[in-house]
Amino acid sequence: MANERTDLMQGTLELLILNTLARESMHGYGIVQRIHDAAEDLLKVEDGSLYPALYRMEERGWIKSEWGVSENNRRAKFYKLTSRGKRKLEAERANWNRISKAITKVLQAT
């Protein structure tokens, strides 16, 4: 079965990562699983490409990482939101709501 895919706009993955980390710190695998579960598998994140996004976000100071122990006693790198990341999340949420409202209005008008 071939899945029809529509790429989402730039920055959406960052918003989802920030939102996922707002609850608790997580490793990369946990972030992908949480996004898949929350979207009921309708959103697809390419697993490998999550990591450059995480590293870029850490570089920008939105998240920070530290090594810890995973649920199966393996050493894993956990990411958590910084205060700058929290502000970024609020701004991005507001931005997303504005865009989605605007697009909905346009679609309803035509």
Place this chain on the structure above:
Amino acid sequence: MRIAIVNLLRRTHRKKTAFEVDEELQFHIEMLERKYAQQGMSDAHAKSAALRRFGNFERVKKQCVDISRRNSLLRRILKISLILIALTGLAIHTLSLDYRVARIGSVLIIIAVSGRLLLYVRGLSPWIFLPGTQTTLSVVSDTPKDAART
């Protein structure tokens, strides 16, 4: 001597970064393998399905190491030093009444700007210009049954 120490530190840092990135990515693949094995796949199938779902391991690793290198402590110290050199040069250049001393200020500014440019160029990696290397997030119209079946 100092250059040799800086090079050694840089090489050690890069190796450590590469090792940590490798460990982090391997963890992800192992978690995927474990998930597929729990779904009833054989070890070999679980491994290949995990690798397929993860994507190009070496490319992802290189991207992460490059971003880490861009963000290293040594680099930050260098950037701050270059700013200080530029400010010192600017102060000497504007405050000095002697032409020769003012020229020293200009040379300091040139050194700082060149150093900053060099850092910027070294921080650029070819992969950011290549197509298909961006982070991908997409909406799937049909719920995927299993990564192994795709």
